[in-house]
Each structure stands twice: as structure tokens, then as C-alpha cells.
Amino acid sequence: MGENVVNAPINTGGNSIVGNNNTINQFISGLEILVQEYKDQLTKISTLLSEFKPKTALSLLQELENRIIDKNIDQKDTLKAKILYLKGLCKSEIQTFTKENSAMDFVNAYNLNKSDNNFRDRACFEYLNLAEDEKAKTLADEILTIEEFNVSAWYVKCMLLDDLSEITNILPKTLKNNNDFNSSLIIRILKVEDIKSFENLKKYGLEYNFDINQFTELTYENKTKWIININLLLDKFFSEFPLRYISGNTFISERNPSIDNTLTLLEKYIFTLNTTELADSITVYEFYYYYLKYLLENKNEDFEQLESKYKNLSEVNWSLTVCMCQALNHKEKFTDSLSILDDYATRTNEHIAEYYIYKSVVLGILERYDEVEEMLMNYLELKQILDDTAVLNIFSTFLNIQKKNCNKELFQREHAEMMKMQYASEDLKKLVDATLKINFLEEKSEDVIQQLREIKSISFNLSECKSLVARNFEELGLRSEAIKYLETFIDKTKISDELRLYIHFLINQLYDKDDNERRYNELLELLRFWRENSDYVDEEFLRIEHNLYSNINDLDNLEIVDSLLYQYFPENELYLFHYILILEKKKVFDKISQISNNLKSHFEDEVSGVNICIILLRNKINVSKAFSLLYNLAQDKNNIKARKAYFTHSLIINDFFEKFEEVRIGNWVEYNIDNTTHKIQITKDEGLQGKFIGRKVGDTFIEITKMAGLNKNIQILDIYNDAVKLFKDISEEAHNPLNELGFESLNLPQKIEDFEEFLMSHFGARGSEEKKFRESQLNDYYNCRIGFLEITRSVFKDDFIQAYNHLTNDNKGQFTTVPSSLINNYTTEEYGLDISVILLFYFLEKEFGFKFIHKFKINYQTKEHVEKEILELKNSPVSTLSVNITLEKIERYIFPDDINDRRIEFLESVLKWMEDNCEVDMVIEKLEVYPKFTMETQDNSDFMKNFVDNFYMSSREKFRLISSDISLFVYKQNKNIYNNQLNPEQYLKTFYSDKCDETFYRQLLKWNYLGIDINLNVLKNEFFDLLGGKENYYSKAVENLQFSVCSNQQIIYICSKFLKEVYLIISMTIENKNRYALDLFASNFNLMPGEIVNLYESVLRSEFKLLGDYYDNVLSQFKLAKKLYS
Incomplete structure (x- = not known):
């Protein structure tokens, strides 16, 4: 923009733009005794200038000047000075005059009338345009x-500093403080300092404010401003x-106030x-106006x-040429762009570095790679010296282009030439050498690495050179x-x-397995x-x-x-789905509704479209729009997911199925x-x-065939709309044994008595x-070979709540826990819960009044699982029958009609407990592993999500x-990984010891808990209720006293005292006493180490040493159990 910079400074008088406020309406003042004819002419000239007619005004001024040359009039010098000043204003606006031409008029006007301060002030800075710096300085000092x-x-x-x-x-x-x-x-x-960035104006204590x-309005007086x-x-x-930018599909700049302001001013100025x-x-201003408009739109x-406008430019400079070439390249008119470049070189005869850079890129696009080497040499x-900028230009243009289609010999030749050059610093030369070797000559030796390590970032002025060092490290595989x-x-x-670049490296690091x-x-x-x-x-x-x-x-x-x-x-349908999904998760349903009103009628991305429809349907938001979208998607037979969704959601969209x-x-x-059955859509009445x-359903009529003249009876079977038609089409597709919908149709037996045999x-x-498989998995779970998450996945289809309720309420079930020992x-300071403990604490609060x-x-999955279950139940029909079918039999399970309502009520109660007692932890630590998963290795199951969350939560300190x-527990123990895991029993005994009595432990036994501590009072309480024929869980207490379950040698003391x-x-026979003892020993001995068995015998002898025959009886049972089970 150097050629377009106005070389005029400031004139005060409300404004402080130098050369602005070109006052023309006061030129008559000071000429009171001048004849009216001259006054009128000066007034007319002033008016012409205000109307942006400097050429006409200058012509009149020259006529006026010629008329008074030989005339003897009063105030002649004053009049001549004003004429000269006005001529200077006119010439400064006309392209055929140079800045020196107008400057001479302004200075001559001042010399004729030094009493006029306007003339004086203008002459002061016009001396600069005449390169009369000393005169400008002298006059400035006088002023x-x-x-x-x-x-x-x-x-x-x-300016003269x-x-x-x-x-x-x-x-x-x-x-x-004056912005103007x-x-x-x-x-x-x-212009003078060749500043590249407005940020650098701070060096001069200046800041541009606009x-x-x-x-608001362009006038002659404020035109300079x-x-x-x-x-x-x-x-x-x-x-x-x-x-x-040189070429590519993207040729835009983000619209911002600065560009809008530029376009606004240009538009007003031009028009x-x-x-x-x-x-x-x-x-030139028209050119930039249309350049910016094209840039944006x-x-x-x-x-x-x-x-x-480019063709109409009287002169061209490099910035104008580049802008034109950018637009041509964006239009893929590369040959025209090259012609523009060559024309620029011919017209200007300039040899500037940027020309060779830009031309090389265009040559590369045209695949004229052989010519790029000449550009580099030029x-x-x-x-004379390669600085940071020159080095960056070489790598980003010449060499980058050649890398696509050049051989090693060329790069060796260019490497030799570049090593002959002088550099701004030794480190810059090292950088060039290392970069060429690493990226172009395939030399990645230890010497090159060491050379790179020796380069200091302070050696470079431009951050891009510093970044180039980092890029080289990355290329060598040394990302850290x-x-x-x-x-x-x-x-x-x-x-x-x-x-x-730094952020990119962190991203790559995080995603690198x-x-x-x-x-x-x-x-x-x-x-x-x-x-x-x-x-x-971005x-x-x-x-x-x-x-x-x-x-x-x-x-x-x-x-x-x-x-x-x-x-x-907004056109990216996946982004739209993601946004609607997060709004659903945050329950911002009004926003979803607002977005749904503006959804287009057809989706290109089937999966995103179907998912959006499902969100709308299950939340009952703009159901008609959701149906319309799903219908449009499902009409395409290739859209398998859409057709399947349409079929499976038929109950939700049933209101749109019309029969007539x-x-x-x-x-x-x-x-x-x-x-045979046929379908036809009625589109005409002929x-x-x-x-x-x-006609109505069941009506019949006769149609005569055209060829044979036969009578054909036609019976109407059904009348329906497009929605039903599509459903029927998909139903027919589902009957195809090879359909891709994932459905399988079966021919049901006609007799009800054959139905069970058919199912089996x-x-x-x-x-x-x-x-x-279920029995095998449950056996593994009961024997602590797998845990709760795994059994939930393998047996209960990731339904954690069903898994917990079954394991804690089924008579044959067991719920295993990590023993306290x-x-x-x-x-x-902080405690976390997994899903099973949430349910335990929920029931303890509900049934035993625990207040936590x-x-x-x-973790988030826990809360989300409950919310999803509730939503699914609300959108699912009630199923009151469930069956298990095996080769041996069919087991039926009948549920009440309000089973869904009961489940919803229970789940909402659990969810309310979570909201009152818990807060969601994002478990940010899992970002250590999640980004490293590929599409092939990623496991998005609830099991894996919960396991990873639990793994990292159990790895935290404090x-x-x-x-x-x-x-x-076992996984971390085998891997020798820190584990902060705490079982719920230990937590409850620590903070609520007064509530952890025999009643509490009876409830845990009733809930099938396996792995809990059984103390003497609990064992006695269950045993004596057993003897009394009352409700008891003695057998479950004995199960918990297995050494394989509790891993606690304290049981030998508890059991010895209990047996005593x-x-x-007195009322119990010795046979029963021996039987209970043998059963207890048999349970205790499960996987009990020999040294603890021996210690057990010693404790027994000590407890029974004063009990006479009971001593022999208990030891005989101990030895028998030892022989049978140890």
C-alpha cells in the first residue's frame, strides 16, 4: 500500500489530521477590498472543490491567475497566494501531478503571504515533500x-527525528492522546520504517484506534482523514x-469488525x-474493495x-499483483496467474524476492517443477545474507514444491549451494543444514540429532525458525x-x-499409544x-x-x-446430532425444540439423521417433524438403519399411521x-x-381385462396412507430370510398345543x-474368579441394577465383596461409590435410616445408566410375560400390569438418592488411555467404561x-498397582458403627453378601434363631466363615468360642453338637493354609481343655474334617 499513502499531515481546527480540514469556505476573508468579480470567482472555485471537481477548479484558477498577471490591483500578492494555495489543493487531488508539484504551490503561497497561518502550517510539512528538511525544521521551530x-x-x-x-x-x-x-x-x-505488524507501533508509543x-459522510474537508x-x-x-494464500479451495477470512469497517469506508468513499x-x-480503492468482498464471499x-479494476490500474505494484493472482488461483486460473506475474516483471522491471517465491508456487501447481530450481537460484x-525470513521462504516454498517430484541429486546440489551462503547466525546455518538432511536427504544420524540439540532458540528473531527446530525433532520421532x-x-x-504447533504436538502425544x-x-x-x-x-x-x-x-x-x-x-449433520445429543443429556429440551423447527427435510448422513429422529421421538419433541425425517430416510431401501428404526419405533409413531x-x-x-394381493396408490379419478x-374395505367390483375380455373380481382389503404403506413394505422386506434388517420371520404353528414344541x-x-454359560459365569462369580462388573456384562446384559437385585434377592444367589482382611x-478426604454400593447405601437409608x-x-455412566433405563421404560410398551426357553422346558415369569410404573418409580427414587448424596466425577485421568484407542481397539461397552473409571478412581491419593x-481388586493386586479400594462394610463400620449391629449384619446376610466379617455375636444370633425355628441366615454366616472367602485367621478364634x-x-444332643462342629470346620477349612489349621487346633485345645468329654468330641470332629476337607 506504499504508493497509496497520502503524504499530507495535519491541520488543527477541530480535526488533527495533517492535511485535513482543507478549509475553502473562508478564502474570501482578508480580501475585503478586492473587486466583487474576483470574490465571486474564488467562491465558485471553492464550491467546485467541495463538489470534488478539482480539474474544473484548477482550470478556473489558471484563468484567474493569467488575468491578474498584468493588472495593478489592491492585495494582489494576497490574491496570488490564495490562488496558489487553491492550485496546490487541486493538484494534490489530480493524478497527473506529483506531490512535489502541489508542494511547490503551497510553499509559494506561504512565501507570498507569510502572515496567513494556514499557509504557514501547510508549508511547514510540504517542505518534507520537497526534501527540504532543514527549512521544514526551521519553520517548525519558529511556529x-x-x-x-x-x-x-x-x-x-x-518525522525529522x-x-x-x-x-x-x-x-x-x-x-x-489525539487519535487523528x-x-x-x-x-x-x-512507510518510512517498513513495519510489518501494528503490534510494533508500541515501540513508537503509538496505537491505532478506529x-x-x-x-458518516465524505466531504472535501475530511477526505484526507x-x-x-x-x-x-x-x-x-x-x-x-x-x-x-497462494492457492487452494479455502480463500476466506473470518468476518470481523475490522474487515467490515474497511468495506464500509471503501464503499462510501468509492460510491x-x-x-x-x-x-x-x-x-486502486475499487480494486481492494472487490478483493475484500471476494475474499469473504x-x-x-x-x-x-x-x-x-486490475486491468484499469495505471500502475501496478507487488501487493496489487499478489491480490489479483490469489483470486485467479482460487478460480484455478493458474495460467492466467502466471501471465499476470510475468507481466508484472516486465512492466516494473523489479527483482524482488517475493516474486520468485510466488511464481515458484504457481509453477508447482502447473507441475512445471523443473523451473523451480531456477527460481530458487535467482x-x-x-x-547477500540469509536471515530467518529468507530461510523460511526457501523451505516453505521452493523446497516444499520440489519435494513432491524431485530426486535426491537435486537436493544435494541445492544443499551445497545453500551451505555456501552467508547466514545471519551460525545456528541458522546449522538449522538449514539439519533441516535439509532430515527432511530432504534422509540423513537422521546421531550427528544430525546432536547438531539439532545444539541449536538455541535465542539465536532466531522469528518464532517460525524456532518452531522449525521443533518440527525437526518431531520428524526424528523425538516428540518430547x-x-x-x-x-x-x-x-x-x-x-x-x-x-x-505446541497444541498439535500435545494432541499427537495424547493419541499416540x-x-x-x-x-x-x-x-x-x-x-x-x-x-x-x-x-x-479452528x-x-x-x-x-x-x-x-x-x-x-x-x-x-x-x-x-x-x-x-x-x-x-451448520451443514455438518454429525455436528448437529452431537449438539442435540448434549442438549438432551443436559435436559435443555426447549433448545432442542427450537432447533427441530429449523431442521431440513432430508439428511445426507443416514446415521446422524436417524439418531436425531430417535432423540426427538423418545423425548416427544416435535414428533411430527421427527416422523417426517424418519419417513424420508426410510423410503430409501439402502438406508437399512432408518428402515429398521421406522419399523421398531412403530408404536411411538403409530399416530401417523392412518387407515380409511x-x-x-x-x-x-x-x-x-x-x-393375489396388490397395492396401488390412487392419484387420479379416471x-x-x-x-x-x-369404495370401502370389503367392497368388490368386476374389471374386464383389455386383451382377453375376462371378468376379474377385485376385492378391497385395506385402505391406508403413505406411512402405513412404508411400514408394510418394510414388514415384507423383513420376511425375506436374507434381509439386512436383522429381523427373522417365523411361520407360527396354527394349533396352540403345538406352540411350546415350536418354541423349544x-x-x-x-x-x-x-x-x-450363565451357570458357568455365576459359578466363577461366586468363587471370586470374576467380579460384579464382569458378571453384569456376561449374564445380565450390562443391566447393573437387575444384576444387583438378582444377586442380592435370589435365594440361590450370592453377592461377593472384597473381604476386610x-x-x-x-x-x-473424599470417597467414591460404584453402582453396587450406591444401591446398597440407597437400601440402607430407605430401610434402616442411614444418613450419610x-x-x-x-462416575457419569452410573447416573446415565439409571436415566436411560427410566427413559426407555417410559417409551416402551408394558411386557407382563418373560420366558426362558431351553431344550428341557419353558419357564414363564408373569409380571403385574403396572410393572413399568413400578420400575420407573424405583429408578427415579434411586436417581433422587444419587442427586442428593453424590456428585458426578468426570474421571479426567482416563484421558491417559481413551484417546489412544483406535476404532478397532475401542470398547465402548458399559463394562469397559465403568472398569476404566473405577480403575482410575481407585488409583487416586487422598x-x-x-x-x-x-x-x-485382583487385577490391581496382580499388577502390583496402587489401590485405594475400600469395601462398603469397612466404611460403614468406621463412620456408622452404632448402626452396624446384629440386625445390620443379618440384613447383609439376607441380601446374600459373601465376604463380610462375621463376629461371635452375629454367629450366635443366627444360630440360636436357627435352633428356635425363627428366621435366620446361619448357613450364610457359615459360608462367610470359609477361609477362601474371608482370608482371615481370626475366624479360628471366633469359631472356637462359638463351638464352646x-x-x-444342655438341651442339645452330642450328635447334633458334633454335626454343627463338623459342618463349621468343613466350611472353615476351604483353602485354609496348613499352619493356620494347626493353629486352629491349638486354639480349640485351649478353649476346650476344661470341658471334659467335649474336648475329645470337638477334636474328633476337627480331625475328621481335617481328614476330609483340609
Whole structure:
């Protein structure tokens, strides 16, 4: 934009734009005795200037000037000065005049009338345009002795500083705070100092501020201010959006206030002047206007205007040429782009480095790779010393293009040439050498690695060079070193390319199954920082955030991320589904309803479309729209999922299935002819179709065939709408034995007495296999070979609540827990619960009045499982019958009619308990493993999700996971992994010891708990109730006293004391006493080590040594049990 910078400074008088406020309505003042004719002419000229007619005004001024040359009139010098000043204003607007032409007029006007301060101030800075720096400085100093804050004088003093960074030290405060004055300084500094970024203006104590409200109307008086700000906005845009784009499908910039302001000013400026005498001076602004419009919208009409304006440019410069080539490349007119480049080189005869860079890329696109080497050599010839920028250009353009289609010999040749060059630093040369070897010459030796390690980030001025070192480490497979290197210089509080690279490395690290770094917390923070502070939406980062937040079920952040994906990429149906899904999880149903009203009628992505329909249907949101979408999807026979969903959700969408009594246009008619069934849609009231209209189900009529003239009886079987027609079509498809819907149709027996045999023959074999498998799995569970999560998956189909209720309520069931003897009992700050303990604590509160003092942590899956069960029950028909079919028999289970309501009530009660006593823990630690799973290795089952959550929760310090799961305990013990697991019994005894009495333990026994502590009082209580014929759980207490179950040698003392009291019961026969003793010993001896058996015998002898014959009796039973079971 250098050629378009206005070289005019400031004039005060309300505004402080140098060269602005070109007052033309006061030119008559000071000419009181001038004849009226001259006054009228000056007034007319002033009016012409205000109408942007400088050419006409200049012509009149020249006529006026010629007329007074030989005339002797009063105030002649004053009049000549005003004419010269006005001529200067006119010439400054006309392209055929140079800035020196107008400057001479302004200075001559001042010399003729030095008493006019306007002439003086204008001449002060016009001396700069004439390169008369000393005269400008002298005049500025004179002015400041009279006017301390004169804008023109201070502008000149600032511009004549040897070091422009001193501006902030010399400038008066009143001008430091003046935005218009700052703008005039900035426009000059940008040209003189070749500043690349507006951020660098801080060095001069300047900051560009723009207020669109100051630009309501373009006038001649404020035109300079408009030009300066248009140029500054364009410069600012190109500094923020560098001319990096060369080709590709994406040629857009995020719409932002800065671009909108630029377009607004350009539009007002262009359409104000395009019908004036200045129309030929705005072509360059028209060019940039249409360039920005095409940049944002990619419209053909803007491209055509852009081409036209470029051809009309009187002069071209590099920035204009690049912009034109960008648009041509985006339109894939690469040959035209190359012609533009060659034309630029011919017209300007300039040899600039950027030309060779850009041309190389276009040559690469045209696959003219052989010509790129010449471009590189020309580029190197222009460079005496290679600095950071030059090195980056070489790698990102020339070598990057050649890498696609060049051989090693070429790179060796270019490597040799580049090693001959001089560099800004030795480390830069090392970087070039290492980068060429690693990326182009396939040299990845230890020497190259060591060379890379020796490079210091402080050696480079540009962060891109520093990042290149990190990229080389990554290319060598040394990602950790790449990350550490980036950390030596990146600012993690500032959006930058190097921060983006750093984030990418953290992402790759997290997703690499061979990398064990754990920096997920930092990654999430940086992704959030990027999302909240970046000027553009990064789709890739948002997708990563979505995946990570999905892994840990961070619903709040997930809603934010998914809303952005939906907002910025509304056509992506998967993003739409994700957003609706998270809204469902957060129960923001009004928002779902709002979105559903704007859903398109057809989905390209079948899976996303079906999932969205299901969400709407199960939550009864805009059901008609959901049905319409599902219907449209299911009509396509290739959409298997949609057709299956349509069929299985028929009860929910049943209201849209209509049958009719009488045939009307639009109906489907199912009719019988010659014992075959046909369907026809009635679309007209003539011909055969017309004969159906008005008829009802069961009606018959005769139709005569056209060829043979035969009478055919037609009977109407059914009349229905499109929805029923589609359902029937899918039903017929389901009858095909090879259908892809996953359904299987069976021909049911006609006689009811044959039905059981039919079921057993079709399902019995599979039922028997499943029964055998269930019994095997339950046996493994009861013997602690697998735990609760595993039995839930294998036997109860991931229904944790059904599993717990069955294991704790079935007479033959057992619920295993980790025995207290294997767990360290210590208190901590936080406690978590697994699903089985949630249910235990729920029942303890409900039935025994437990009030829990802790707010427990639970994983998301636990709460979600209950919510899903409730939702499914609310949307499912009541099933009052369940059967187990084996080859041997059919077992029927009858449920009450209100079974669904009962289950819902129970589950809602459990959910309420969780909400009152628990809070969801995202278990962020699982990000150590989840991102590393591939589609093939990922297990999304509830079992795996719960196991991973429990694994990490039980690995925390200052935390204890209360869990009965044997598998988790055994897994960690075998792997020698830290485990904070605590069984519920230990927790309850620690914090609620007063409630953990015999009644409490009886309830645990009643609930089939296996692995709990049985003390003497509990054992006696159950035994004496056994003797008394009362309700008791003595046998279950004895089961818990198996050494294989409790692993606690304390049972030998408890059982010895218990047997002592048994043998002292007078009313019991010795045979019964011996029998109870033998049964107890048999249970105790299960997997009891020999040394503990021997200790057991010693304890018995001690307890019974004073009991006479009982001593011999108990020892005889002990020895017998030892012989049989030990």
C-alpha cells in the first residue's frame, strides 16, 4: 500500500489530521477590498472543490491567475497566494501531478503571504515533500515558539527525528492522546520504517484506534482523514492476514469488525467519488474493495469486477499483483496467474524476492517443477545474507514444491549451494543444514540429532525458525524434545502459530499409544484458551475438544464446543446430532425444540439423521417433524438403519399411521385379484384408479381385462396412507430370510398345543447354551474368579441394577465383596461409590435410616445408566410375560400390569438418592488411555467404561473408592498397582458403627453378601434363631466363615468360642453338637493354609481343655474334617 499513502499531515481546527480540514469556505476573508468579480470567482472555485471537481477548479484558477498577471490591483500578492494555495489543493487531488508539484504551490503561497497561518502550517510539512528538511525544521521551530501545540510543527519535528522511537519522549500529552494526529504519524511511520505488524507501533508509543462513528459522510474537508484511515485499515488487514494464500479451495477470512469497517469506508468513499472528477483516482480503492468482498464471499460478480479494476490500474505494484493472482488461483486460473506475474516483471522491471517465491508456487501447481530450481537460484542471488525470513521462504516454498517430484541429486546440489551462503547466525546455518538432511536427504544420524540439540532458540528473531527446530525433532520421532524445545520460547498466553504447533504436538502425544506422557490437563486448558481467544474458528481443535470432553463426559464444556461446531458448520449433520445429543443429556429440551423447527427435510448422513429422529421421538419433541425425517430416510431401501428404526419405533409413531373407511385420491389401496394381493396408490379419478374411489374395505367390483375380455373380481382389503404403506413394505422386506434388517420371520404353528414344541425346537438349543454359560459365569462369580462388573456384562446384559437385585434377592444367589482382611482401613478426604454400593447405601437409608455424611463421587455412566433405563421404560410398551426357553422346558415369569410404573418409580427414587448424596466425577485421568484407542481397539461397552473409571478412581491419593468388585481388586493386586479400594462394610463400620449391629449384619446376610466379617455375636444370633425355628441366615454366616472367602485367621478364634458355647448347651444332643462342629470346620477349612489349621487346633485345645468329654468330641470332629476337607 506504499504508493497509496497520502503524504499530507495535519491541520488543527477541530480535526488533527495533517492535511485535513482543507478549509475553502473562508478564502474570501482578508480580501475585503478586492473587486466583487474576483470574490465571486474564488467562491465558485471553492464550491467546485467541495463538489470534488478539482480539474474544473484548477482550470478556473489558471484563468484567474493569467488575468491578474498584468493588472495593478489592491492585495494582489494576497490574491496570488490564495490562488496558489487553491492550485496546490487541486493538484494534490489530480493524478497527473506529483506531490512535489502541489508542494511547490503551497510553499509559494506561504512565501507570498507569510502572515496567513494556514499557509504557514501547510508549508511547514510540504517542505518534507520537497526534501527540504532543514527549512521544514526551521519553520517548525519558529511556529512552536509562538504556538506550543501546533500540530503541523510537531508532525514535522517527529518525522525529522533520527530515531522515530523517540516520538513518545518528545510529544506533548495533548497530542499523544489525539487519535487523528496519531493516525497521521502512523501512516508515515509505516512507510518510512517498513513495519510489518501494528503490534510494533508500541515501540513508537503509538496505537491505532478506529471509530466508525466518525465517518458518516465524505466531504472535501475530511477526505484526507478518510484516505488515511482506509489505508491504515487495509495495512492492518494485510498485517493480520498476510499474503500467504497462494492457492487452494479455502480463500476466506473470518468476518470481523475490522474487515467490515474497511468495506464500509471503501464503499462510501468509492460510491461518493465514482461520479466526480476524482473517479479516475479511486481505481486502486475499487480494486481492494472487490478483493475484500471476494475474499469473504467468493462471488463471481466480485471476481469479474476485480479483474476489470486490475486491468484499469495505471500502475501496478507487488501487493496489487499478489491480490489479483490469489483470486485467479482460487478460480484455478493458474495460467492466467502466471501471465499476470510475468507481466508484472516486465512492466516494473523489479527483482524482488517475493516474486520468485510466488511464481515458484504457481509453477508447482502447473507441475512445471523443473523451473523451480531456477527460481530458487535467482532468489539466492538477491540475498547477500540469509536471515530467518529468507530461510523460511526457501523451505516453505521452493523446497516444499520440489519435494513432491524431485530426486535426491537435486537436493544435494541445492544443499551445497545453500551451505555456501552467508547466514545471519551460525545456528541458522546449522538449522538449514539439519533441516535439509532430515527432511530432504534422509540423513537422521546421531550427528544430525546432536547438531539439532545444539541449536538455541535465542539465536532466531522469528518464532517460525524456532518452531522449525521443533518440527525437526518431531520428524526424528523425538516428540518430547520437540515439546521441550517449544517451551523454551512460546508464550502460552498469546495466540500464535507456535502455540498452535505446541497444541498439535500435545494432541499427537495424547493419541499416540506408544507415548506415556500425561499432559491432558494442559492440553484441555490450551484448547479452551485457543477457542476463547482466537480470531477464527479452528474446526480441528473443536473436534479434538469434542472428543476429549466426550471421553470424560464434561457436559458443560461439551455443550459450548458442540454449539460452536453447530453454529459455524451448520451443514455438518454429525455436528448437529452431537449438539442435540448434549442438549438432551443436559435436559435443555426447549433448545432442542427450537432447533427441530429449523431442521431440513432430508439428511445426507443416514446415521446422524436417524439418531436425531430417535432423540426427538423418545423425548416427544416435535414428533411430527421427527416422523417426517424418519419417513424420508426410510423410503430409501439402502438406508437399512432408518428402515429398521421406522419399523421398531412403530408404536411411538403409530399416530401417523392412518387407515380409511373409504377410498380417496392420495390413499393406498390393497386389493385382491385372482387370490393375489396388490397395492396401488390412487392419484387420479379416471381409469381403473377412478373405479376405486368411494369404495370401502370389503367392497368388490368386476374389471374386464383389455386383451382377453375376462371378468376379474377385485376385492378391497385395506385402505391406508403413505406411512402405513412404508411400514408394510418394510414388514415384507423383513420376511425375506436374507434381509439386512436383522429381523427373522417365523411361520407360527396354527394349533396352540403345538406352540411350546415350536418354541423349544426353534429357541431351545440356544437357550440351553445360554443357560449353561450363565451357570458357568455365576459359578466363577461366586468363587471370586470374576467380579460384579464382569458378571453384569456376561449374564445380565450390562443391566447393573437387575444384576444387583438378582444377586442380592435370589435365594440361590450370592453377592461377593472384597473381604476386610485384605484391605487397609484408613480415612481420607473424599470417597467414591460404584453402582453396587450406591444401591446398597440407597437400601440402607430407605430401610434402616442411614444418613450419610459424605458427598460421594460417582462416575457419569452410573447416573446415565439409571436415566436411560427410566427413559426407555417410559417409551416402551408394558411386557407382563418373560420366558426362558431351553431344550428341557419353558419357564414363564408373569409380571403385574403396572410393572413399568413400578420400575420407573424405583429408578427415579434411586436417581433422587444419587442427586442428593453424590456428585458426578468426570474421571479426567482416563484421558491417559481413551484417546489412544483406535476404532478397532475401542470398547465402548458399559463394562469397559465403568472398569476404566473405577480403575482410575481407585488409583487416586487422598481418595477411596468404595467398591465390592473383586475383579478390580485382583487385577490391581496382580499388577502390583496402587489401590485405594475400600469395601462398603469397612466404611460403614468406621463412620456408622452404632448402626452396624446384629440386625445390620443379618440384613447383609439376607441380601446374600459373601465376604463380610462375621463376629461371635452375629454367629450366635443366627444360630440360636436357627435352633428356635425363627428366621435366620446361619448357613450364610457359615459360608462367610470359609477361609477362601474371608482370608482371615481370626475366624479360628471366633469359631472356637462359638463351638464352646454350642457344646455347653444342655438341651442339645452330642450328635447334633458334633454335626454343627463338623459342618463349621468343613466350611472353615476351604483353602485354609496348613499352619493356620494347626493353629486352629491349638486354639480349640485351649478353649476346650476344661470341658471334659467335649474336648475329645470337638477334636474328633476337627480331625475328621481335617481328614476330609483340609
